[in-house]
Amino acid sequence: MAGKFISFEGPDGAGKTSVLQALLPQLQQHSQADVVLTREPGGARISEKIRDLILDPQNTEMDARTEALLYAASRRQHLVEKILPALAKGAVVVCDRFVDSSVAYQGAGRQIGEADVLAMNQFATAGVEPAVTVYLDVPAAVGLARIQAHRQATQYDRLDREQLDFHERVRAAYLRLAQAAPQRIITIDATQSLAQVVTECLTVLQKTLGPDWRD
Numbered sequence: 001m002a003g004k005f006i007s008f009e010g011p012d013g014a015g016k017t018s019v020l021q022a023l024l025p026q027l028q029q030h031s032q033a034d035v036v037l038t039r040e041p042g043g044a045r046i047s048e049k050i051r052d053l054i055l056d057p058q059n060t061e062m063d064a065r066t067e068a069l070l071y072a073a074s075r076r077q078h079l080v081e082k083i084l085p086a087l088a089k090g091a092v093v094v095c096d097r098f099v100d101s102s103v104a105y106q107g108a109g110r111q112i113g114e115a116d117v118l119a120m121n122q123f124a125t126a127g128v129e130p131a132v133t134v135y136l137d138v139p140a141a142v143g144l145a146r147i148q149a150h151r152q153a154t155q156y157d158r159l160d161r162e163q164l165d166f167h168e169r170v171r172a173a174y175l176r177l178a179q180a181a182p183q184r185i186i187t188i189d190a191t192q193s194l195a196q197v198v199t200e201c202l203t204v205l206q207k208t209l210g211p212d213w214r215d
């Protein structure tokens with residue numbers, strides 16, 4: 001892999017989307033290499049179709065393992081079609097969510113087993129993982145309160161509709177993942193102001209890019 005693969009993670013309401021929006025122009029300005037921003041589930045045509053299927057609030061009968069398999073299938077297609085080719089060309093690929101999301105949401109949130117979900121995703125990714133993962137940490141209650149403040153009731157997707165205990169399991173799993181892989185996963189306190197979070201993210205990105213970062 002010639003490029004740099006960076007993922008962003010966090011519980012719902014951590015502010016990932018706003019942070020990435022604010023971050024992207026600055027990263028583009030400082031990076032010698034092209035910057036590709038992409039997201040999961042989605043990021044490629046087939047993967048976006050799977051996203052719609054997974055998040056559709058009407059799909060109430062979806063089984064938890066079906067959901068986990070769909071996330072992994074969406075990821076596989078996205079990886080092969082978009083992430084790996086961009087990395088091969090030397091790009092900095094910033095991915096909004098990756099395997100850690102499945103371990104946290106399906107493994108812990110849905111309680112189908114973090115180890116099993118990780119193993120299934122290793123099949124999907126053939127072991128490709130981000131060089132660095134920025135984890136935006138917020139307590140579940142804070143994240144949910146933010147979502148409630150910003151979205152219309154009709155905008156809640158199938159996972160947003162889960163109860164507080166689901167989101168607490170997700171957050172606890174993220175904290176465990178971060179503790180188990182401190183070299184890869186950098187935790188940022190996302191209860192801080194957006195400006196502060198963006199500044200801390202930029203410091204992480206600068207370190208990750210090393211000589212490819214220009215002032």
Ligand code: TMP
Nearest residue numbers: 040041071097098101102105106159160
């Ligand atoms: P988003 O809100 O960051 O676009 O993500 C959509 C939802 O999908 C969010 O609730 C997290 C969830 N998700 C999983 O449950 N497993 C996964 O593997 C991914 C990528 C997302």
